[in-house]
Amino acid sequence: MSEQKxxxxxxxxxxxxxxxxxxxxxxxxxxxxxxIMNDLMSFGIHRLWKRYTIEMSAARAGxxxxxxxxxxxxxxxxxxxxxxxxGKVVLADIxxxxxxxxxxxxxxxxxxxxxxxVQANAESLxxxxxxxxxxxxxxxxxxxxxxxxxxxSMYRVLKPGGRCLxxxxxxxxxxxxxxxxxxxxxxxxxxxxxxxxxxxxxYRYLAESIRMHPxxxxxxxxxxxxxxxxxxxxxxxxxxxxxxxGFKY
Amino acid sequence: xxxxxxxxxxxxxxxSLLPSMVTGQLEAALNRALSYAPATKMRLxxxxxxxxxxxxxxxxxxxxxLIERKGVRVLSHLExxxxxxxxxxxxxxxxxxxxxxxTGQWLASGVKLEGDVxxxxxxxxxxxxxxxxxxxxxxxxxxDIAAHQITRATRGAFSFLKKAGKALIEESGVxxxxxxxxxxxxxxxxxxxxxxxxxxRDDYDRLEARWNQIEAKLKARSESNLSPNTPTPQx
Numbered sequence: 001m002s003e004q005k006x007x008x009x010x011x012x013x014x015x016x017x018x019x020x021x022x023x024x025x026x027x028x029x030x031x032x033x034x035x036i037m038n039d040l041m042s043f044g045i046h047r048l049w050k051r052y053t054i055e056m057s058a059a060r061a062g063x064x065x066x067x068x069x070x071x072x073x074x075x076x077x078x079x080x081x082x083x084x085x086x087g088k089v090v091l092a093d094i095x096x097x098x099x100x101x102x103x104x105x106x107x108x109x110x111x112x113x114x115x116x117x118v119q120a121n122a123e124s125l126x127x128x129x130x131x132x133x134x135x136x137x138x139x140x141x142x143x144x145x146x147x148x149x150x151x152x153s154m155y156r157v158l159k160p161g162g163r164c165l166x167x168x169x170x171x172x173x174x175x176x177x178x179x180x181x182x183x184x185x186x187x188x189x190x191x192x193x194x195x196x197x198x199x200x201x202x203y204r205y206l207a208e209s210i211r212m213h214p215x216x217x218x219x220x221x222x223x224x225x226x227x228x229x230x231x232x233x234x235x236x237x238x239x240x241x242x243x244x245x246g247f248k249y
Numbered sequence: 250x251x252x253x254x255x256x257x258x259x260x261x262x263x264x265s266l267l268p269s270m271v272t273g274q275l276e277a278a279l280n281r282a283l284s285y286a287p288a289t290k291m292r293l294x295x296x297x298x299x300x301x302x303x304x305x306x307x308x309x310x311x312x313x314x315l316i317e318r319k320g321v322r323v324l325s326h327l328e329x330x331x332x333x334x335x336x337x338x339x340x341x342x343x344x345x346x347x348x349x350x351x352t353g354q355w356l357a358s359g360v361k362l363e364g365d366v367x368x369x370x371x372x373x374x375x376x377x378x379x380x381x382x383x384x385x386x387x388x389x390x391x392x393d394i395a396a397h398q399i400t401r402a403t404r405g406a407f408s409f410l411k412k413a414g415k416a417l418i419e420e421s422g423v424x425x426x427x428x429x430x431x432x433x434x435x436x437x438x439x440x441x442x443x444x445x446x447x448x449x450r451d452d453y454d455r456l457e458a459r460w461n462q463i464e465a466k467l468k469a470r471s472e473s474n475l476s477p478n479t480p481t482p483q484x
Contacts, residue, residue: 048266
């Protein structure tokens with residue numbers, strides 16, 4: 001009998017080929033209430049994490065930016081304004097429901113003309129080599145089945161001189177904060193998910209997937225292994241979230 | 250060993266989100282105000298691509314304002330050097346920005362200028378000519394942030410100073426001129442008064458720091474008195 005490759009889906013061990021489908025189901029389920037849940041879960045702080053990411057992107061008018069797992073388009077919206085009509089932002093997401101919610105939201109708010117929407121898997125990005133000045137993946141990498149492959153793919157499509165930013169939940173740097181955060185993640189978060197998004201399981205997966213995600217130094221090493229230069233990270237809100245940055249020289 | 254091989258201590262990599270919060274609020278407020286001042290916006294557009302660094306004291310805030318074709322961006326972090334930098338007390342910088350101030354007046358007010366001084370001059374002219382109330386806007390924004398930085402016990406006193414400073418700015422027009430246009434208070438006198446308010450704020454900050462130091466010492470002393478090694482009276 002041949003040995004089947006497995007990976008994790010939260011705390012559950014699943015076959016590699018099943019993870020994409022399972023993650024897809026989670027995001028199909030939460031897409032319509034994704035924004036309101038983000039605000040509730042993070043007490044609105046996710047806006048500041050994203051703002052910090054924008055500042056660290058050093059984005060300028062005329063640049064080409066790829067927003068992977070861009071979901072409902074928070075970063076794309078800001079990048080669209082910065083790059084202007086001479087630039088381009090590509091909002092990519094593997095999940096059609098999230099992409100659809102994001103596109104509708106951006107169009108409704110008048111963002112058009114310099115944004116492309118692409119349904120794509122981060123592990124095999126459908127772009128030519130050296131295409132983008134900046135690539136961001138915000139709260140998306142932990143849902144990717146093969147993170148190494150995704151980072152390599154991002155490195156390939158990044159222009160020399162460009163930078164990749166990974167904004168993701170990480171490991172709190174203080175024990176007390178970690179305990180409080182654990183309690184919040186496994187007790188309050190699923191209850192909130194049940195109440196607002198009518199889906200406790202998806203939010204339980206969110207908490208589990210955060211714990212299974214590589215910590216700050218591990219992810220920094222993974223970025224280096226994928227080819228990124230000067231990879232480093234910055235902890236936000238005591239390490240609950242970390243922004244990793246790597247360059248391509 | 251390359252830099253990349255070095256293990257980073259996670260605790261050393263913590264970053265505060267407060268600067269991003271301040272710049273976010275300010276950026277939104279400035280762009281909102283600009284949307285009601287199309288003439289100012291048009292004049293600023295000519296300076297698109299230029300950046301102005303602000304290093305302010307009382308409250309201590311550092312930021313860079315990037316001028317773009319459609320408005321401004323305010324950043325707490327900028328990798329390259331801005332075209333010009335203004336360094337000085339918040340109160341004085343805002344007052345100078347809100348009126349047409351010559352380079353000599355900037356320097357005489359104790360503010361340090363670096364880089365493209367002409368850019369600062371142009372900005373000051375644009376903001377003064379178009380009646381764009383940047384002073385009011387920024388005072389309100391940074392007043393709130395400053396209030397978060399001080400202890401609850403001293404908040405009332407700081408608020409009083411803030412209000413006093415703000416009232417001085419608002420009433421400076423009344424102080425300087427009466428309805429017939431004759432000068433009641435010389436400009437130098439008003440200037441001296443503004444500087445005294447700045448000095449008072451500095452003194453207050455020092456007093457607050459000293460107070461915190463004494464409080465910490467008293468706390469440490471009382472904790473050491475309560476430690477298990479301290480002999481207690483026998484019942």
